Amino acid sequence: MHRAKFTFARLKYNSGDWDTDQRMPSNLLNSLLEYTTIPLDEEEKIVELGSKDLFKYPFCYLSGHKLVQFSAQEAVNFKTYVHNGGFVFVDDCNHDIDGLFARSFETQMTNLFGAQALKKIPNNHGIYNSFFKFEKGPPTTSFELNGWGDDLVHDYLKAITVNNRIGVLYSNKDYGCEWDYDFRNKRFLAEDNTKFGVNIILYAMGVNS
Numbered sequence: 001m002h003r004a005k006f007t008f009a010r011l012k013y014n015s016g017d018w019d020t021d022q023r024m025p026s027n028l029l030n031s032l033l034e035y036t037t038i039p040l041d042e043e044e045k046i047v048e049l050g051s052k053d054l055f056k057y058p059f060c061y062l063s064g065h066k067l068v069q070f071s072a073q074e075a076v077n078f079k080t081y082v083h084n085g086g087f088v089f090v091d092d093c094n095h096d097i098d099g100l101f102a103r104s105f106e107t108q109m110t111n112l113f114g115a116q117a118l119k120k121i122p123n124n125h126g127i128y129n130s131f132f133k134f135e136k137g138p139p140t141t142s143f144e145l146n147g148w149g150d151d152l153v154h155d156y157l158k159a160i161t162v163n164n165r166i167g168v169l170y171s172n173k174d175y176g177c178e179w180d181y182d183f184r185n186k187r188f189l190a191e192d193n194t195k196f197g198v199n200i201i202l203y204a205m206g207v208n209s
Helices: 024-035 052-056 072-083 100-113 183-188 195-205
Strands: 009-012 045-048 059-064 087-092 158-162 165-171
Touching: 024 183, 024 195, 045 052, 052 072, 059 195, 072 087, 072 100, 072 158, 072 165, 087 100, 087 195, 100 165, 165 195
Parallel strands: 009 045, 009 059, 059 087, 087 165
Antiparallel strands: 158 165
C-alpha cells in the first residue's frame, strides 16, 4: 500500500517567536530515516497557522519563548485542525510552567477547548511505546535543570484528547532545544536522545500505535 510522505510542518503564528530550534526538524527527520521506513520530505515545511495550507499536514510543531496570542483566524484553524484529526506537538522553549509562553499558550487552549481539556497523560500512555519503549514516561532533557526556566524536571506531558487520540501534545521539557543540533553529531552521544521524537511522530501518524 502506498504511504504518503511524512512532512515536518512548523506552525508560524503572528505573535511571539515561532522559528526556534532551527536544526531540530532535520535531526528528527534523520532519525526517522535511520530507524523507520516511512517515506519522508527531506526538509521542514513552514505553514502559517492562519492559512488553509495547515489542513494539508497531519503533523505540526509549535514552539516559542514569548507570547502566544492567536488571531481570530489562527484560533479557528487550530481548533478545526485538532477536531478534524490533526496532531500538534507544542514545546515550551522556556521549560517554565510559569513563563510567558506556557501561561499564554495554556490560556489559548482554555479559550478554544475549555478549562479542563489540557490534562496530564499517564506515563504508561501508548505514545511512550509507539516505537521505542519509555517505561518511566517522558525522558528528561538536559535543559530542565540548567538553572534557567523553572529548574524543575517535568515528569509528565499534557495533552488535549479528541476521540481517544491525542490532538495536542504539550511539553514544558524543551525537547526542541534538546534536539537542536546537527544530526551528524549524534554519534558522539551515549544514547540517541531523539528517539522519543520518533515515538511522537509515529504516534501522530498512527503507525505502530
